[in-house]
Amino acid sequence: MGARSFSLFLREALTSIRRNGLMSLASATTVAVSLFILAVFLLTAVNVDNLASTIESGLEVRLYLAADLDSTAVDGLKAQVASLDGVTEVRYVSKAEALATLRQQLGQDSDLLEGIDQMNPLRDSLRVFTKGSAWVDAVAAGAATLIGVEDVGYTHDLAQRILRVITAIRLGGLALIGLMVLATLFVVSNTVRLTIIARSEEITVMRFVGATNWFIRWPFLFEGMFLGLLGAAAAGLAAWQVYIWAVSGIYTNVSFIPVVPVYPLAWRLGFSLLGVGGLIGALGSVLSVRRFLRV
Amino acid sequence: MLQFYDVCKTYPNGTVALNKASATISKGEFVFIVGPSGAGKSTLVRLIYREELPTSGYVFVNGANLSRLKPRAIPYLRRNIGIVFQDYKLLPRQTTHENVAFAMRVIGATPRDIARRVPATLDLVGLSDKADAYPDELSGGEQQRAALARAIVNRPLIVLADEPTGNLDPVTSWGIVQLLLEINRGGTTVVMATHAKTIVDSVRRRVIALDRGCIVRDKQRSDYGDLGGGERAWAQGLSASSSGKP
Numbered sequence: 001m002g003a004r005s006f007s008l009f010l011r012e013a014l015t016s017i018r019r020n021g022l023m024s025l026a027s028a029t030t031v032a033v034s035l036f037i038l039a040v041f042l043l044t045a046v047n048v049d050n051l052a053s054t055i056e057s058g059l060e061v062r063l064y065l066a067a068d069l070d071s072t073a074v075d076g077l078k079a080q081v082a083s084l085d086g087v088t089e090v091r092y093v094s095k096a097e098a099l100a101t102l103r104q105q106l107g108q109d110s111d112l113l114e115g116i117d118q119m120n121p122l123r124d125s126l127r128v129f130t131k132g133s134a135w136v137d138a139v140a141a142g143a144a145t146l147i148g149v150e151d152v153g154y155t156h157d158l159a160q161r162i163l164r165v166i167t168a169i170r171l172g173g174l175a176l177i178g179l180m181v182l183a184t185l186f187v188v189s190n191t192v193r194l195t196i197i198a199r200s201e202e203i204t205v206m207r208f209v210g211a212t213n214w215f216i217r218w219p220f221l222f223e224g225m226f227l228g229l230l231g232a233a234a235a236g237l238a239a240w241q242v243y244i245w246a247v248s249g250i251y252t253n254v255s256f257i258p259v260v261p262v263y264p265l266a267w268r269l270g271f272s273l274l275g276v277g278g279l280i281g282a283l284g285s286v287l288s289v290r291r292f293l294r295v
Numbered sequence: 296m297l298q299f300y301d302v303c304k305t306y307p308n309g310t311v312a313l314n315k316a317s318a319t320i321s322k323g324e325f326v327f328i329v330g331p332s333g334a335g336k337s338t339l340v341r342l343i344y345r346e347e348l349p350t351s352g353y354v355f356v357n358g359a360n361l362s363r364l365k366p367r368a369i370p371y372l373r374r375n376i377g378i379v380f381q382d383y384k385l386l387p388r389q390t391t392h393e394n395v396a397f398a399m400r401v402i403g404a405t406p407r408d409i410a411r412r413v414p415a416t417l418d419l420v421g422l423s424d425k426a427d428a429y430p431d432e433l434s435g436g437e438q439q440r441a442a443l444a445r446a447i448v449n450r451p452l453i454v455l456a457d458e459p460t461g462n463l464d465p466v467t468s469w470g471i472v473q474l475l476l477e478i479n480r481g482g483t484t485v486v487m488a489t490h491a492k493t494i495v496d497s498v499r500r501r502v503i504a505l506d507r508g509c510i511v512r513d514k515q516r517s518d519y520g521d522l523g524g525g526e527r528a529w530a531q532g533l534s535a536s537s538s539g540k541p
Contacts (some may be wrong), residue, residue: 005403019388152315209445211401212367222391237461 005218013222016199023198024227027191030233031281032230032238034184035268036272039239041180042269043246045173046260054165054258056132057088059162062127064151074124077148081128084142095122116174123150133163158292184276188231189284197289203292213293220285227272228281296322296453296484297343302352302514304338304508314508315352320486322452325479327495330489331503336488339505340457343486344376345369357452362488375453377446377483383438385430391417391441398445409435416448417441420474434469440474447478454478456487460494468494491519 017024063081065074074092082090093101099120103110130139136154144152196203206216243266247259297320302358304313312335322473328336334456341347342354345361354361357375364372385394392413399409417423420440430438439459458476459467472487472494479485489495504512 008400056315117369125299202386205397206401207370208378208384209398209449210370210372210376212370215370215403245473268435 009218012219013226015222016219017071017226018256020195020199023195024223027188027195028227028231028234030188030191031188031228031277032234034187035232035235035277036238037186038177039235039269039273040242041177043239043243043265045177046265048169048173050260051170051258056166057129059130059133059136059158060127060154061128061130061136061143062153063128063143063146063149064147064153065122065124066125066150067150067213069124077146078126080146081126081143084137086130086132087128088131089129091127091129095124095126095128096119098122098125110180113211131168133160143280155160175237178290181276184279185284188228188277188280189287192227192284194283195223195227196220196292200292207293216293217286217289219252220289221282224281224283224285225278226281228279228284230277231281232273232275232277235277236273239269296324296357297321297486298353298355299339299342300353300355302342302349302354304335304347305344306351311508313342313349315510316505316510317352318503318510318513320484322484323479323482325476325485325498325500327491327498327500327502328486328505329474329490329495329502330511331490335503335508336366336490337457338423340455340486340488343453343455344373344378368530371402374449375450375452377443377449379439379442379446379454379456379459381458383430384482385441385445387430389540390427391428391433391444393424394441395445395448396486398448404449412448413444416444418480419447419477422445434467435463436470437469439463439467443474443478444470447483451483453484453486456485459487460489460491465493470496493529 065077068107078090078092081087099113099117099122102122103113106112128139128143131134140152140154145150203216240262244262247262250257250259297318299316299318302313302316305311316335316339321541328337328339338347341360342349343356343358347362347403348362356372359372361372386397389397395413395416396409399412404412414423414426417426420443422437422444425433425437425441428437430468433441439462441457454475459471459475463471468491475487476483476498499516501516502512502514503510504514
């Protein structure tokens, strides 16, 4: 396709969008609505996943250390724990720090701790963070065998339950997104097909006067792509605004729920929507034109 | 130019449209295909522009065996064939000029060629003053002239007309037939399927008659020079039939 015919096809596509104004508007709107729903869904999924990860990463294994370890022994132990499979971070917490944290947590009731500074009953410990709930059991078992570790503390049941819920949410979300993508594809390509059936007459005439199949396809392809991009742009803008609004609402009202920041998520979503919209539009057009080109 | 060898066409639903039809049409001929409805006239025409393939037998157009023509080559076959339909098939949202130019654009003609040839062709069919009119602003005869202009603007070797006068009154029909004759005088082969007996009788041209898919008559009528007798008969017929109309 040379530059001249390329611009010709582009112009044809634009002209025909103008000529079939109402139909074009209808398909662009359908694309926009479908992609907007998909976008809202994706944003929700991304945030649920983010929430799950946050909860997961909060799961830690606490290793209580023997009282007689010196700092070199602690460092050696830290290195050993860090080398265990699935461990992302190991943090040393001295018993003084532990007491300070406890005092903070108790707040006004911290006077209960009056006078125990001299004989701190808490133990030095290592906080071990893992890649996820699936690793907790193994890390705890591995750490328990290390010399210098007196005791292992973690909530086995909680870890397992969170693991199950998170897995379910991820799988369910993935399946739903898959369904949504399929539904969007179906709706959009169907709309494009309607646009084309409405113009089967034009295709018939083109065939009778000797237009090659690609000559017939290109303008429709561009047209479908334009409408797809147009719809995707509208969907993206709407989803962006809605997300900004939702994020600020969550920050002010339920700030303990972590949300994925608007940027760069909005950019990524926007470009994906444009890509998907353009692709679906073009593909829908070409596939729909096909049945009129059969001889 | 056109050859049919033992052409049979059976549609998937079992209808036999053509049965062992053989005929040869030379370059520059004007041929009527006649016969009652369902005799296979349209099928014969559709076989020529490769909208259908014969079930058996062969169709040759300009030396090419259509059964062996690759689908990719069909558009190029059709650029040699101008087609006119009973229902005109003009694009309703384009003007007369655009409709004719469409046929040129589709085969990649340059804008300069289009600007030169479309007005000349519209002039030939007598539609110069309707170039900017939309099809629904034209009469039936004018619409068919526009369709004819579209069919010949690319200077095809063959013009196929499938019942071109089917929706037109006798006077208008005659105008269309005269145009086809004029196109034929320029050397273009013309094949016209029709059941308008008066037209066929008035114009002394070869007639291929079909009945239930068989060619029952193929009469070469050599009276090419003078159309006077036929036209007179036509005119008499008209004056008789038009007396009832305003």
